Amino acid sequence: xxxxxxxxxxxxxxxxxxxxxxxxxxxxxxxxxxxxxxxxxxxxxxxxxxxxxxxxxxxxxxxxxxxxxxxxxxxxxxxxxxxxxxxxxxxxxxxxxxxxxxxxxxxxxxxxxxxxxxxxxxxxxxxxxxxxxxxxxxxxxxxxxxxxxxxxxxxxxxxxxxxxxxxxxxxxxxxxxxxxxxxxxxxxxxxxxxxxxxxxxxxxxxxxxxxxxxxxxxxxxxxxxxxxxxxxxxxxxxxxxxxxxxxxxxxxxxxxxxxxxxxxxxxxxxxxxxxxxxxxxxxxxxxxxxxxxxxxxxxxxxxxxxxxxxxxxxxxxxxxxxxxxxxxxxxxxxxxxxxxxxxxxxxxxxxxxxxxxxxxxxxxxxxxxxxxxxxxxxxxxxxxxxxxxxxxxxxxxxxxxxxxxxxxxxxxxxxxxxxxxxxxxxxxxxxxxxxxxxxxxxxxxxxxxxxxxxxxxxxxxxxxxxxxxxxxxxxxxxxxxxxxxxxx
Ligand SMILES: NC(=O)C1=CN([C@@H]2O[C@H](COP(=O)(O)OP(=O)(O)OC[C@H]3O[C@@H](n4cnc5c(N)ncnc54)[C@H](O)[C@@H]3O)[C@@H](O)[C@H]2O)C=CC1
Ligand SMILES: C[N+](C)(C)CC(=O)CC(=O)[O-]
Numbered sequence: 001x002x003x004x005x006x007x008x009x010x011x012x013x014x015x016x017x018x019x020x021x022x023x024x025x026x027x028x029x030x031x032x033x034x035x036x037x038x039x040x041x042x043x044x045x046x047x048x049x050x051x052x053x054x055x056x057x058x059x060x061x062x063x064x065x066x067x068x069x070x071x072x073x074x075x076x077x078x079x080x081x082x083x084x085x086x087x088x089x090x091x092x093x094x095x096x097x098x099x100x101x102x103x104x105x106x107x108x109x110x111x112x113x114x115x116x117x118x119x120x121x122x123x124x125x126x127x128x129x130x131x132x133x134x135x136x137x138x139x140x141x142x143x144x145x146x147x148x149x150x151x152x153x154x155x156x157x158x159x160x161x162x163x164x165x166x167x168x169x170x171x172x173x174x175x176x177x178x179x180x181x182x183x184x185x186x187x188x189x190x191x192x193x194x195x196x197x198x199x200x201x202x203x204x205x206x207x208x209x210x211x212x213x214x215x216x217x218x219x220x221x222x223x224x225x226x227x228x229x230x231x232x233x234x235x236x237x238x239x240x241x242x243x244x245x246x247x248x249x250x251x252x253x254x255x256x257x258x259x260x261x262x263x264x265x266x267x268x269x270x271x272x273x274x275x276x277x278x279x280x281x282x283x284x285x286x287x288x289x290x291x292x293x294x295x296x297x298x299x300x301x302x303x304x305x306x307x308x309x310x311x312x313x314x315x316x317x318x319x320x321x322x323x324x325x326x327x328x329x330x331x332x333x334x335x336x337x338x339x340x341x342x343x344x345x346x347x348x349x350x351x352x353x354x355x356x357x358x359x360x361x362x363x364x365x366x367x368x369x370x371x372x373x374x375x376x377x378x379x380x381x382x383x384x385x386x387x388x389x390x391x392x393x394x395x396x397x398x399x400x401x402x403x404x405x406x407x408x409x410x411x412x413x414x415x416x417x418x419x420x421x422x423x424x425x426x427x428x429x430x431x432x433x434x435x436x437x438x439x440x441x442x443x444x445x446x447x448x449x450x451x452x453x454x455x456x457x458x459x460x461x462x463x464x465x466x467x468x469x470x471x472x473x474x475x476x477x478x479x480x481x482x483x484x485x486x487x488x
Contacts, residue, residue, distance in 0.1 A: 002027045002064050003168075006079040006107075008072065008096055010037040012044075013112045014085035016140025018066065019048035021083075023141065024169040025061030030068050031075035038068050043286055048141040050347065051293040055142070055300055055314050058322040059344040059407055072096065073103035081165050083134065085112040094124055101127055110134030110148075110162055115182040119151035128153045132162050135183055136171075139289070142296050144172035144313045147183040170317040172310070197262045200271060207275040223299060224309055301348070331375055333469035337427065340371040341410035345402050356402040356435075361428065365396070365438035368410030368426045376462040378455070386447050387456065389422075393441040397478055400435040402428075408435070415479060417467040419454035420444050425476050437478050 005021045007014045010032035018041055021028045030041060045066070053060050069075035076082055082100055086092055093111065100109060109131045111121055122128030133149040146166045150159050159175060166173035176183050182190060199205045205213070221230045228240075235243030262268060280288065303311025331338055343364055351357035369391075373379060378389055402408060408428050415423040426438040444455040455463065 003081075004029065004079045006031065006069075006075040006082045006100075008032075008075065008082060008084045008100065009086035009112075010034070010041050011085065011087075012138060013136060013140060014083070015041045015044035016048070016138060017083045017085060017112070017136065019045050019052070019141040020169050020171075022064045022066055023048060023052050023060060025064050026169070027064040028066050029075040029077075029079065030066070031072050032068075041066075044141075044289075047286065047289050047293055048139075050290070051139075051297050052141050053344065053405075054297045054347045055304070056318060056321075056344075056346070058318045058325060059342050061321070061325075072099045076100050076104040076107055079104065079107060082107055082109045083112060084109055088114055088116075090116055090120060093121055097121070097125055097131060101125060101130070106130065108132070108158065108161055108165075110165075112136055114186055117151065117179045117181060118149055118154065119179060122151060122153055129155055129158055132158060133176075133183070134162055134166065134173075135185070137185060139293065139296070142293060142300070144170065144310050145185065146171045146173050147176055147185060148173045149176040149179065149183055151179055167317075167320075170313070172313045191256075191258055194258060194261060195256065197268065197272070198257045198260075200275070201262045201268060206279070207272065208279040211279070224303060297348075333465045335469055335472055337411035337413040337425075337470070337473075338372070338375075338466065339409055339411050340369075340375070341367040343367060343408045343410070345404055345406045345408065347404060350404050354403075356406075358396075358398070361396050361398060361436045361438065362394070364408060364410055364428045364436070365394070365426045365440070368412055368428075368438075369424065369440065369442075371410070372412050372424070376466070377459045382456070382459065383447070387453075388445055388447055389442045389455075390445050391440050392443050395439045395481070395483075397437045397481070398435075399437065400430070400433055402430055402435050406430050413470055413473060413476060414463070414467040415439075415475070417463050419460050420452050422463060422467070425479055427476070437476065439479055 002025060004027045005017075007018045007021070007028055007030045010018065010030045011034075014030065014032065018028050018030055022045065030037065034040075082104075084093065084096060084100075086096055093113065093116070097109060100107065105127065107130065111118075111131065111133050112135060113121065113133055114135065116133075118131065118133050121133070122131045125131055128151075132154050133147065135147040135149070137143040137145050148159060148162050148166065150162075163173040163175065174184070180187070196210050199210060200207065218230075225233075231243050232240045235241065235246070283291070300310055300314060303309050304314045305311065307315055325342060331340070341364070345356050345360075349356050349360040370379075373382075373389055378387070382388070408430055411427045411429060413425045413427075415425055417423070420443065422442050424440050424442065426440070427434050428436040428438070443452045445451065446453045454460065
């Protein structure tokens with residue numbers, strides 16, 4: 001049965017949480033008295049469906065069930081976790097917690113608050129230990145950070161449970177060591193925001209120029225290395241010490257107006273809003289969200305390729321889900337093609353013809369073979385010890401189309417094998433339909449010597465057992481075929 005989360009407050013952030021939980025397979029009940037909440041959440045969800053699956057290289061679980069509750073009590077009934085995302089007013093948050101804890105006394109409540117400390121949120125609660133901060137960043141369905149911040153009234157199990165739930169939905173929970181207003185991320189953002197407002201008010205720069213200063217330069221750096229690693233490199237070969245020696249004195253120079261806040265009045269709001277309209281008013285908000293999401297997906301995928309920063313979080317989430325996905329699959333030797341891989345056609349796999357691009361058929365074949373090699377004991381540990389299987393020849397037949405979102409299965413039949421070689425026949429299936437076949441010839445290689453050698457006996461024994469079990473299967477239609485063009 002799917003796990004259930006209650007999302008209380010379905011605005012910008014509640015909508016993002018709802019999308020993240022749903023797309024990670026949780027059922028979600030939303031409570032928000034705003035009659036527009038359902039429409040707004042479905043708009044966020046449509047954008048999230050285009051973006052989040054594009055980060056995953058394993059099939060997404062079946063989407064959870066979304067419901068809109070008529071009361072707060074109905075939303076929290078049977079929920080394992082509540083993410084509170086109501087407006088940033090402490091008295092409203094207190095009122096909501098009182099109702100939630102009355103309806104479901106033991107439930108764990110994570111708050112999206114941008115700045116209230118857990119001890120502020122817990123005031124007046126009969127069960128303060130179950131209220132904790134889980135502060136996300138917009139868009140919640142793409143950015144992994146969730147700042148988890150408790151008070152001394154939260155036992156370690158509550159912090160640990162919150163951390164685990166965040167991981168389960170693919171987030172990066174960062175536990176904050178000490179209670180502090182606005183946690184880590186918003187302290188930085190507030191500093192940058194104040195400086196920007198000053199520069200605008202003083203006529204130093206426009207909203208557009210300030211954004212260019214960020215996105216053409218240090219904003220790009222921060223997304224992949226943060227502040228300290230970036231500055232370490234800026235110190236040259238001598239690293240951080242040299243950087244500090246060179247730029248330390250700037251702390252005493254008039255480089256910041258941080259302690260001084262521009263007066264918040266109508267004039268300031270008009271200045272910012274009118275320049276922002278001139279800069280970006282040609283786009284609707286949902287359109288801007290889609291542009292932002294596509295940029296983030298590209299950026300996050302680049303990080304994922306390098307297993308770096310937020311990309312490492314994505315990979316780890318894939319690994320956990322792949323393990324759950326494959327658990328229980330029967331992969332013992334039998335007289336049938338073995339089901340080795342499950343995939344879903346992602347947005348980045350689609351070409352200009354509107355269907356799965358040809359290189360992804362090869363990829364689907366590789367995923368199937370890699371899973372098979374792991375099964376026979378020739379996975380990454382084996383490669384690390386200096387041996388591997390190399391593909392020597394490949395023949396792909398494209399039999400049918402795969403479209404965005406299609407779920408594909410890769411099966412393998414071993415046509416022949418000996419100590420040094422095997423010939424495999426992979427079928428990429430869309431349900432009962434075969435969309436492609438990939439026939440390959442593999443050589444077992446000593447990677448250091450750079451030549452073909454017999455496989456380790458335990459690896460070959462597993463390969464042999466599967467080959468023998470499948471020996472009675474008919475030769476697949478298309479096996480051994482060359483490319484043929486009929487004469488006109
Ligand atoms: N907007 C942002 O960039 C971020 C906001 N946050 C935090 O997330 C929380 C929500 O902020 P947003 O989504 O931006 O605000 P929002 O104004 O978009 O949404 C707040 C929602 O709460 C609903 N609401 C009001 N009273 C309610 C009640 N009694 N029960 C249920 N729902 C109720 C409103 O109808 C509204 O839909 C705040 O605590 C905010 O500090 C956190 C990270 C980023
Ligand atoms: C502006 N803000 C304080 C609501 C920002 C956040 O809390 C995090 C974010 O997404 O920028």
